[in-house]
Amino acid sequence: MYGLELGADWIALSFVQRPEDVAEVRSIVAGRAGVMSKLEKPSAVEHLKAIVSLSDAVMVARGDLGVEMAPEQVPPIQRQIVRACRLAGKPSIVATQMLESMIEVPTPTRAEASDVASAIYHGADAVMLSAESASGKFPLEAVTMMDRIIKAAENDRGYYRPMSDAARPAPSATIPDAICASMRLATELLPIAAVVTYTASGSSSLRASRERPATSILSMAASVETARRLTLAWGIHSIEVPAINTLDEMSTFACETALKEGFAKKGDTIVVAAGTPVGVSGTTNMLKILSV
Numbered sequence: 001m002y003g004l005e006l007g008a009d010w011i012a013l014s015f016v017q018r019p020e021d022v023a024e025v026r027s028i029v030a031g032r033a034g035v036m037s038k039l040e041k042p043s044a045v046e047h048l049k050a051i052v053s054l055s056d057a058v059m060v061a062r063g064d065l066g067v068e069m070a071p072e073q074v075p076p077i078q079r080q081i082v083r084a085c086r087l088a089g090k091p092s093i094v095a096t097q098m099l100e101s102m103i104e105v106p107t108p109t110r111a112e113a114s115d116v117a118s119a120i121y122h123g124a125d126a127v128m129l130s131a132e133s134a135s136g137k138f139p140l141e142a143v144t145m146m147d148r149i150i151k152a153a154e155n156d157r158g159y160y161r162p163m164s165d166a167a168r169p170a171p172s173a174t175i176p177d178a179i180c181a182s183m184r185l186a187t188e189l190l191p192i193a194a195v196v197t198y199t200a201s202g203s204s205s206l207r208a209s210r211e212r213p214a215t216s217i218l219s220m221a222a223s224v225e226t227a228r229r230l231t232l233a234w235g236i237h238s239i240e241v242p243a244i245n246t247l248d249e250m251s252t253f254a255c256e257t258a259l260k261e262g263f264a265k266k267g268d269t270i271v272v273a274a275g276t277p278v279g280v281s282g283t284t285n286m287l288k289i290l291s292v
Contacts, residue, residue: 004032009228012036012059017043019050026054034229036093040064045077052084056091057232059128063096079122086123087169089210091233094119095128099145103136113149120153125209125234169210176207176275176284183273183287184211193268193292194218196254198244202226204273204284209233218263220244220254237261244278247286255292268292 003011013025016037026035034056037044041064044051052058060078069077078094085092098116099108119127127150132142171177183195195213197205198220205219212234219238221227230238241257244250254272258264270290275283 001028004029007225008033009225010034010036010057010232012038014038014061015040015064016051017041017047019047019054022051022054034232039081040068042069045080048081048084052081052088052090056229057093057125058085058090059093059095060124061095063130078119082119082122082124085125086210089169089206091125091206091209092123093126093128093232094124096130098127098129099132099142102132102138102142102145106138106141108142108145113145116146116149117153120150123212123234126232171211176203179273179284179287180204180207180211183208183271184213186271186287186289187213187215190269190289192271192289193265194258194263194270196220196258196270196272198222198241198250198254198272198274198278199226199230202230204275205230205236205238206233207284208273209235216263218254218258218261220257237263246278247274247276247288250274250278251288251290255290258292264292266292 011025011029011033013021016022016039022035022037029035036057036059037051037055038059038061040061058081060081062074065074065077082092099112101109101112116127127146129142129146133139136142171181186192192215194215195208195217197208197217199205200222205217208217217236219230219236220241221230221238224240227238227240230236244253251272254270258270264270270292272288272290273284275285
């Protein structure tokens with residue numbers, strides 16, 4: 001409760017074992033923060049689909065997973081969890097011992113670099129340092145190194161291919177999923193500078209992130225709380241914007257914001273995904289392609 005009073009963006013629940021564990025925390029949080037399930041117990045994997053469904057995000061806490069099960073079991077479990085999150089459109093975080101040697105030395109092993117890159121290639125939304133930055137001797141170097149590895153993986157010319165076809169979750173037969181699938185296709189066919197989403201709850205931006213478009217996602221959020229929570233998801237640069245009441249206002253503001261935030265320049269093309277009525281949560285039903 002104290003964390004909620006301070007305005008925490010996320011409440012992380014450790015040692016989740018059953019869906020009921022998540023449901024209990026959700027009832028306490030009551031929408032005031034995102035609920036993140038930390039999967040550290042083999043029993044959680046047995047209820048993976050239900051736990052992911054009830055969570056706003058999931059962390060693969062590999063340190064405790066490695067204690068609870070044999071080391072060779074952790075990599076396939078990690079992929080299984082990330083895949084389940086991809087299918088559900090929920091952010092996933094891979095954490096613990098990613099650059100472990102950098103607690104004591106200023107450079108990682110090549111195996112550690114490959115480990116971080118593998119999490120990116122598998123579709124994780126975020127990777128997390130622990131002791132490397134919390135108590136290690138080279139926190140700045142560790143953060144810088146992780147950033148370099150992420151950028152190198154995402155700049156790999158083959159990076160987006162595993163995100164497509166069989167590896168990409170099929171959109172559901174819903175209007176919001178159809179809109180976001182069309183948005184992703186537009187980024188593959190046209191030289192789109194940025195995808196712009198306008199969101200009240202964050203659902204439009206998360207759907208766009210789930211599609212892994214071939215460009216960045218500029219998320220215009222109706223509240224600072226939503227904007228902060230969305231920074232966890234893949235490809236999203238989220239900012240709070242004033243209230244927008246009409247589609248014309250949204251189009252104008254999308255172009256102005258893309259320019260201001262450095263995602264586009266004059267003459268570039270952007271794609272805007274949003275919903276009408278404007279400001280109503282969960283109504284993604286519109287796609288516009290605009291010239292800035």
